[in-house]
Amino acid sequence: MKRVEYVVGFLAALCIVVGGKMFLSSNDLYFRLLIGTGLGYTLSRAYTGFAGSVYRAYKTGSTKLMRTMTFMFFITGLLMAAFLFRSDPASYNLWINPINMGLIIGAFLFGFGMSFSECCATGVLTIFPSALPKAIITLFFFGVGVFLGFPIQRTASWVNDSWFSTEVGSKLAGGVFLPDLFKGDGFGGYLGAILLMALFSGIVVYLCYLYEKRRIETNTYTGVPLEIMQDQLKPMDVKTFKLFSAQTYEHLFVKPWTLREGAVGLALLFMLLMGVTKAGWGASTPYGIWVGKLFMLFGMSPESIANFTHMSADTFTLPFFKHGASVQNFGIIVGALIYLLTAGQFAQAFKSGLRMKKKEAAVFALGGICMGFGTRLANGCNVGALYSPIANLSLSGWIFLVFMVIGGILSCKIRSKISV
Numbered sequence: 001m002k003r004v005e006y007v008v009g010f011l012a013a014l015c016i017v018v019g020g021k022m023f024l025s026s027n028d029l030y031f032r033l034l035i036g037t038g039l040g041y042t043l044s045r046a047y048t049g050f051a052g053s054v055y056r057a058y059k060t061g062s063t064k065l066m067r068t069m070t071f072m073f074f075i076t077g078l079l080m081a082a083f084l085f086r087s088d089p090a091s092y093n094l095w096i097n098p099i100n101m102g103l104i105i106g107a108f109l110f111g112f113g114m115s116f117s118e119c120c121a122t123g124v125l126t127i128f129p130s131a132l133p134k135a136i137i138t139l140f141f142f143g144v145g146v147f148l149g150f151p152i153q154r155t156a157s158w159v160n161d162s163w164f165s166t167e168v169g170s171k172l173a174g175g176v177f178l179p180d181l182f183k184g185d186g187f188g189g190y191l192g193a194i195l196l197m198a199l200f201s202g203i204v205v206y207l208c209y210l211y212e213k214r215r216i217e218t219n220t221y222t223g224v225p226l227e228i229m230q231d232q233l234k235p236m237d238v239k240t241f242k243l244f245s246a247q248t249y250e251h252l253f254v255k256p257w258t259l260r261e262g263a264v265g266l267a268l269l270f271m272l273l274m275g276v277t278k279a280g281w282g283a284s285t286p287y288g289i290w291v292g293k294l295f296m297l298f299g300m301s302p303e304s305i306a307n308f309t310h311m312s313a314d315t316f317t318l319p320f321f322k323h324g325a326s327v328q329n330f331g332i333i334v335g336a337l338i339y340l341l342t343a344g345q346f347a348q349a350f351k352s353g354l355r356m357k358k359k360e361a362a363v364f365a366l367g368g369i370c371m372g373f374g375t376r377l378a379n380g381c382n383v384g385a386l387y388s389p390i391a392n393l394s395l396s397g398w399i400f401l402v403f404m405v406i407g408g409i410l411s412c413k414i415r416s417k418i419s420v
Contacts, residue, residue: 002344006253009341013037016334025322031276032324036331037338038269039281043126044336045343046262047226050382051120054111054408060222061215063208065259070208072263074201076391079271081179081190084393089179090171093279095388097379097396098174102159106378107385107400109370111407113145114382116367116415121283121381124368125329126336129346131353137361138368139287145372146288147309153376154310169394173379176395193393200398230258254343270391277324280388284381286326287372292316363415 020033043049053066084092097103114120117138119127124142128135153159162169166180182192215221236251257265270281292305293316302313320326340346371381378385378400386404389397 005341005344005346009338009343009346012334012338012341016331016338023321024327028277029322029324029327032328033331035269035273036328037335038331039122039266039328040126040332040335040337041339042257042262042265042269042335043122043332044339046257046259046265047230048259048262048266049120049123049126050386051114051118051123054405055115055118055412056224057208057211058115058409058412060224061212061220062222062224062227063212064224064227067205067208068259068263070201070204071260072267073387073390073397074197075264076267076270076387077197077393078194079267080274080391080393081194083271083274084179085188085190089168089177091278092274093277094168094172094177094392094394095280095282095380095384095397096169096172096175096177096392096394097385097389097400098160098162098165099176099396099399100158100161100163102153102156102377102379103385103396103399104403106159106374106376107403108407109374110378110381110385110400111374111404111409112411113367113370113372113374113407114404115408115411117364117371118367120371121287121375122332122383125283125332127353128333129337129340130349132350133354133356134360134364138364140291141365141368142284142372143287143291143294143368145369146284146375147291147372148369149373149376150288150309150311153379159377159379175389178393178395190393197390197393204401226256227259230256233258270387274391280384280392282325282380282384282388283329283332284372284375284384286323286329288376289315289323289326293320359418363418367411 016033016037020030024030024033048065048068050069053069056065057063110120117124117134119134119138121142124135124138160174162174162176164176165174166176168177168180169175178193178196179189181196182189185192212221233255236247240247242248273279273281288309292309295305296302296316302317305316306313320330337346340349375381375385380386380388382400382404385400386397389400391397
């Protein structure tokens with residue numbers, strides 16, 4: 001059975017590489033498909049994601065994922081500073097999001113829903129091959145939340161106007177571009193921005209260690225078996241290396257990556273995306289567009305949807321595989337599927353993921369709609385309002401992180417009370 005999965009997995013990868021080039025209408029779409037596939041593969045093989053950073057910490061006491069995510073934020077920001085140094089940052093579509101009440105409320109709602117659903121905007125895509133019912137319910141209600149939030153995002157000043165902005169920030173969406181705060185550092189502000197990011201990262205890591213220490217001292221620390229297993233994996237033995245062997249295949253295609261390896265992989269993919277498209281990584285807006293397309297199937301006109309959302313009707317009539325972000329999200333699903341197949345884990349994961357209680361379905365639905373609506377208030381999810389802004393040296397991402405964690409903790413407390 002596993003051999004069949006191996007073959008299907010490599011055929012799927014071949015279809016992405018060859019079929020994507022043949023059938024997609026532009027090189028930009030093809031690139032986004034490849035990046036999305038890489039993101040999905042990396043997230044799945046490293047068993048990592050943004051949602052678990054809060055949920056794992058609350059449930060097990062382990063803050064390893066949160067610390068790894070913070071490490072990823074910092075190294076991506078460092079790479080971004082080098083990327084932008086001596087260039088015009090306004091020439092890029094940097095995600096310098098506005099700082100306002102929308103950001104705070106949206107981050108809180110997103111964190112709340114994220115812990116309820118145990119996944120996030122990208123996480124719901126990576127679980128499609130292994131937890132189909134959960135993924136469908138969460139994604140649908142996520143999309144409904146995004147769709148309902150579109151008109152607010154488009155019209156509300158408390159979502160779009162920033163309380164304060166810097167020079168570069170005001171040229172973009174409004175907000176604070178950290179290098180603007182340190183213009184006199186001799187390096188265009190980038191040295192000061194990196195030092196401030198290091199301070200923020202250090203504070204997060206310090207608080208994580210304090211929390212983990214407290215959980216250990218109170219005997220409530222259980223750890224995450226998967227994280228322990230990842231750390232204990234041994235590198236390939238060079239002395240016994242054979243190119244065509246089960247051991248080599250296991251090492252190249254099956255063995256999980258560590259959280260740190262996953263973080264480095266995601267950072268590199270992010271920078272590739274930034275270099276080619278001049279924009280960050282976003283995932284949530286397409287979900288609302290997909291719901292709009294679904295409403296069109298049931299008779300709603302593109303014009304009525306456009307009037308409700310305050311968006312162009314063309315946004316909803318554009319074919320799926322001509323919409324860059326949708327193609328990229330599709331690639332994330334395929335990337336996760338390719339890892340499960342080439343690792344020989346798809347059949348087992350798919351079967352185990354079919355089981356779901358009614359109470360779980362209700363919790364996932366509530367989590368999805370909270371996340372989706374929250375993304376419109378915060379102008380993004382935990383890639384569009386957290387990772388991309390932090391990587392783009394925006395202060396808004398750090399503020400999103402704080403309120404996302406607060407929402408996630410409250411959600412975990414409620415979730416534990418209802419025994420889901």
